[in-house]
Amino acid sequence: MATLFSSTAAWPIFSIILLALTSMASQADARAFFVFGDSLVDNGNNNYLITSARADSPPYGIDYPSHRPTGRFSNGLNIxxxxxxQMGMEPTLPYLSPLLRGESLLVxxxxxxxxxxxxxxxxIQFLNIIRIGVQLEYFEQYQTRVDGLxxxxxxxxxxxxALVLITLGGNDFVNNYYLVPFSARSRQFSLPDFVQYLISEYRKVLRKLYDLGARRVLVTGTGPLGCVxxxxxxxxxxxxxxxxxxxAAGLFNPQLTEMLSNLNNEIGADVFIAANTYEMxxxxxxxxxxxxxxxSKIACCGQGPYNGIGLxxxxxxxxxxxxVYAFWDPFHPSERANRxxxxxxxxxxxxYMSPMNLSTIVALDSRT
Known part of the structure; x- marks a missing residue:
């Protein structure tokens, strides 16, 4: 029986991953990181908004280095x-933070x-939140600010x-289509048609991100929405x-991966990387x-059945x-689950990752 690395074809892949893991910190020095999306990746923008969608009071942040709430929907660090x-980079600041200025912008x-x-x-029930179109407008504004620098x-x-991470889709089901029985969107669309509509709208968002200069974009699917x-x-x-x-998740995630593959084919490069967070x-x-x-059923923090009611x-x-809890609150993974x-x-x-994982991306990019 062949050993794991008896095939010479396996060695280049093995070498690429080794190179990636050893050179991540040095490669990351010059690499900016941009994050778009929802509460799974928000690190405090909503603290600066008049909205009910916020995580700025204890016990959020109980395991964060400061042991204080930061606006992250986590007991500690988020994704x-x-x-x-892991890449040896400074953490990014929220775009609305007054500390994001000067050299900090380059991170x-x-x-x-x-x-x-x-x-x-x-x-819409959360009132003032930064919708994805506005997030992209802020990205343009950011580039103007850096241009001046x-x-x-x-x-x-x-x-x-730069490396870009975008996480969207879950709220379109739990805070829209399934928010109330007979929601406007559920009356307008059957579930398969709604998913197709979401994918077509998401494609426009991602294309805009590409047009704004993003060239390495990690796109996460939804988790198992019905299990939170x-x-x-x-x-x-x-x-x-x-x-x-x-x-809903079973329909959305495969169509998202297919759409990303089609976008890459159209562009002629592996710009969009699908992260199968459902399987993860x-x-x-x-x-x-x-x-x-x-x-994985009971949230660490909450009340009611499964600690799943309310905030x-x-x-x-x-x-x-x-x-020892997979979920921190009724919707969000614990820091350990995020790890x-x-x-x-x-x-x-x-x-889990298509067409490649992040280590491979870093290795490939370090050679160009």
């Missing part, structure tokens, strides 16, 4: 933080805003060489994942004990050890 950490910026979706009518040629290079504690509390009697929301989540949702979690507040139930997800983004095979 962009961990990507920055990149986080434009994400909790509550937003692909569609403008998603999250380092000139247009250098700014274009900074943006072209909030949906178990509302829709599940025995702890099984909510069928309709799982059907399902690993520990379906077998939490294998990943050191005691539960995480100072009055909520709070677990003593966040590391498992980022590890797959970095080194996962094509079950």
């Amino acid at each position: 962009p933080d961990i990507i920055s950490e 990149g910026a986080n434009f994400a805003s909790a509550g937003v979706g692909i569609l403008n009518d998603t999250g 380092i000139g247009s040629e250098q700014t274009q290079a900074l943006v072209n060489q 504690p909030a949906e178990l509390a509302q829709r599940s009697r025995t702890g099984e994942c909510a069928v309709e929301l799982m059907r 989540h399902m690993d520990f949702v379906s077998n939490p004990q294998a990943y050191g979690f005691i539960t 995480c507040t100072p009055l909520s139930n709070l677990c003593p050890n966040r590391d 498992i997800i980022v590890q797959q983004i970095l080194t996962g095979d094509n079950k």
Whole structure:
């Protein structure tokens, strides 16, 4: 029987990953990082807005280095933080932060805003949030600001060489299509037609991102929407994942990957990288004990069945050890779960990352 690396064809791939892991920090020195999307990646923009979609009170941030809430919907670090950490980069600041000025601009910026979706009518109940079209306008504004700092040629290079992460789609289901029975969108579209509409609208967003200079874009799919504690509390009697929301994720994610592949073919380069966060989540949702979690059904912080009702507040139930809970609050993974997800983004095979993982991207980009 052949050993793992008996094939000479395996060595170049192995070498590329080794090179990536050893050179990440040096490569990242000159690489900016931009983040777009919703609460899974927002690191505090909503703190500066009059909105109910915010995480600026305890116990949010209980395990963050400062042990204080930062606006991240996490007990500690979120996915962009961990990507920055793993790549040896400084964490990005929220675009609305007054600290984002001067040299700090060259690190990149986080434009994400909790509550937003692909569609403008998603999250309207949260009032003032930075819809994705406005996030892209801010990205243009950012480039004008950097232009004044380092000139247009250098700014274009900074943006072209940057890493970009975008996370959208989940709210279009949980805070729009399925928010209330017989929502406007559910009356307008059957679920398969709604998913097709979402994908077509998302394509326009991503094309605009490309037109604004993004050349390496990680695009996450939705997680298993029906398995989060909030949906178990509302829709599940025995702890099984909510069928309709799982059907939505099952339709959306494969079509997203296909759309990204088509966009890459049209552009003639692997600009858009699909991160299958559905599979990444399902690993520990379906077998939490294998990943050191005691539960993937009950949120660490919350109230009601599965701690899935309402928001995480100072009055909520709070677990003593966040590391053994897959979900921090009714909707969001714990920092430890986020670390498992980022590890797959970095080194996962094509079950998780298509057409390549982040380590391979870094290795390839370091040779150009």
